[in-house]
Amino acid sequence: MKLRFAGTGDSGQVPCFGCDCPACQRARLLSGHRREPCCGEIELDGELILIDAGRMDLAARCERQRPAAIVLTHYHADHVQGLLHLRWGRGESIPVYGPKDPQGCADLHKNPGILAFQPGLKPFRALTLGGLTVTPLPLNHSKPTLGYALDDGAHRIAWLCDTVGLPAATERFLAEWRPHGMVVDATHPDSLLAPRNHNNLAMALEIIERLGPSRAWLTHISHELDADFMATSRILPGGVELATDGREILF
Numbered sequence: 545m546k547l548r549f550a551g552t553g554d555s556g557q558v559p560c561f562g563c564d565c566p567a568c569q570r571a572r573l574l575s576g577h578r579r580e581p582c583c584g585e586i587e588l589d590g591e592l593i594l595i596d597a598g599r600m601d602l603a604a605r606c607e608r609q610r611p612a613a614i615v616l617t618h619y620h621a622d623h624v625q626g627l628l629h630l631r632w633g634r635g636e637s638i639p640v641y642g643p644k645d646p647q648g649c650a651d652l653h654k655n656p657g658i659l660a661f662q663p664g665l666k667p668f669r670a671l672t673l674g675g676l677t678v679t680p681l682p683l684n685h686s687k688p689t690l691g692y693a694l695d696d697g698a699h700r701i702a703w704l705c706d707t708v709g710l711p712a713a714t715e716r717f718l719a720e721w722r723p724h725g726m727v728v729d730a731t732h733p734d735s736l737l738a739p740r741n742h743n744n745l746a747m748a749l750e751i752i753e754r755l756g757p758s759r760a761w762l763t764h765i766s767h768e769l770d771a772d773f774m775a776t777s778r779i780l781p782g783g784v785e786l787a788t789d790g791r792e793i794l795f
Contacts, residue, residue: 602626
């Protein structure tokens with residue numbers, strides 16, 4: 545199984561429009577520090593499975609390799625906006641799974657085009673996509689949102705974005721499931737003491753410490769968090785990294 549971080553930014557992305565903070569200035573000069581909307585790709589047995597669809601160049605990516613399925617965490621625009629173009633494509637339909645949300649985003653459900661939206665996934669009820677078992681996990685967010693436990697039979701990866709903390713049932717599941725790796729929402733610096741919809745850094749690190757994966761990657765990162773790292777030169781715990789756009793992890 546290969547995991548690729550197709551995007552690691554929050555809804556404002558990095559650089560953020562109109563911002564001249566050090567992180568945004570750096571990202572305008574050095575493309576390797578840019579952050580597109582948060583999304584991922586799983587490649588397994590020659591098939592591509594997308595996690596979220598927020599990149600506006602999604603159709604071009606799918607022309608290089610047509611996805612076998614798309615799995616959505618939720619229907620906020622920065623996680624589905626790439627579908628607004630992709631749906632008018634040609635060829636076989638692409639199954640799209642996600643949480644139960646009748647409104648969806650814009651008119652995606654009313655005019656799906658080639659996208660075959662599946663009935664809402666049920667928490668903790670596993671879905672099989674080729675050689676990958678995908679278990680939906682409820683998260684804490686302002687829209688119905690799911691994380692996913694991804695298991696290829698040899699490796700277990702938890703994708704936990706967007707969320708502020710974890711629901712008790714999700715944490716219990718993960719404690720028993722024992723993921724080898726975790727991808728965790730870490731949108732805000734610790735200076736934001738009471739985040740509403742996304743973890744700050746301290747909250748993300750606490751989740752990782754409690755669940756104890758051997759490796760973890762922080763994602764959904766804001767320009768404020770990047771700027772905080774630039775200013776403080778802080779060191780993350782062993783095995784924990786800031787995810788970067790285009791990074792590929794082989795399991």
